[in-house]
Amino acid sequence: MAINVYYSTDTSAPTLNYTASALIGVLTACLVDGYGSKSAAGWSLTNPGTNARVYRPVSGNRFYLYVSDPLSVNARVWSYETLYTNKIPTNAQLSGGGYWRKSSTSDSTARPWIVVAGDSYLYLWIDVQDEPLAGLLYFFGDLIPDMADDAWHTLLYAATSAINESELTTLQFSSISGHWLQRSYDGATYSSLCGKCSSQYGGNNRIGSTVHTNYPPLRLAPVVVHSGSDPYEPRGELPGLLQMLGDTGAHLDTFSGTGSLAGQTWLIMTGFLDAKWALRIA
Secondary structure, three states: OOOEEEEOOOOOOOOOOOOHHHHHHHHHHHHOOOOOOOOOOOEEEEEOOOOOOEEOOOOHHHHHEEEEEEOOOOOEEEEEEEEOEEEOOOOOOOOOOEEEEEEOOOOOOOOOOOOEEEEOOOEEEEEEEHHHHHEEEEEEEEEEOOOOOOOOEEEOOEEEEOOOOOHHHHOOOOOOOOEEEEEOOOOOOEEEEEEEEEEHHHHEEOOOOOEOOOOOOOOOEEEEEEEOOOOOEEEEEEEEEEOEEOOOOOOOEEEEEEEOOOOOOEEEEHHHHHHHEEEOOO
């Protein structure tokens, strides 16, 4: 599995701010074109019109990510099962799609960003206030499915309003706003709401939000996505992401995996509401 990592601090990296198509510029450079010495992740691109692009992963379900990126602090995103059909979220669920926030201010201030792209998934981290503890992490792509015959395990993970990002870090045994699977497991329901959960170690109901400052060992747990409000119907795990259960390491530190993670490299990241997680980068 190829994992490609891009940083706003890279030489020749595109600038992200509130301007029209700024996020499209970042995603296109990372996923399709490459920049400087960085090769692209190999995704394909469709151009549906002004300030909009559609991205398709290299492998897996290969559903489509539509990004509308006007002059605004927010881009709007949704997914298609086939191009321009079976949209998630549906218009009835959230008209205009989910929100991926680009900046906290309507000006040309450049915002730090990180993209981690696999062949079948994308993580996008944006520091909307130039403060790592305000960083927001978004996701589109395939889960690691629990069932081999689950053909609909593609997740879009966004905010549901221009100012509500708390749901992005939520871990709880219920459906969560802004979390849409392409379909239910049986294929009968489009844009199926879902939830995510992980270890409740320390009473933690958010990703990394109550990490123990007096407990140094590095403890990690997968994040499981489940159907609707039922944690007993897991659909799969978020790929290449682990919840941090101990307050070890600082933002952008890396560590090498051991045991079942041997041979892997992980990046520690922080974000909104004291979120702290590890993303696999190699």
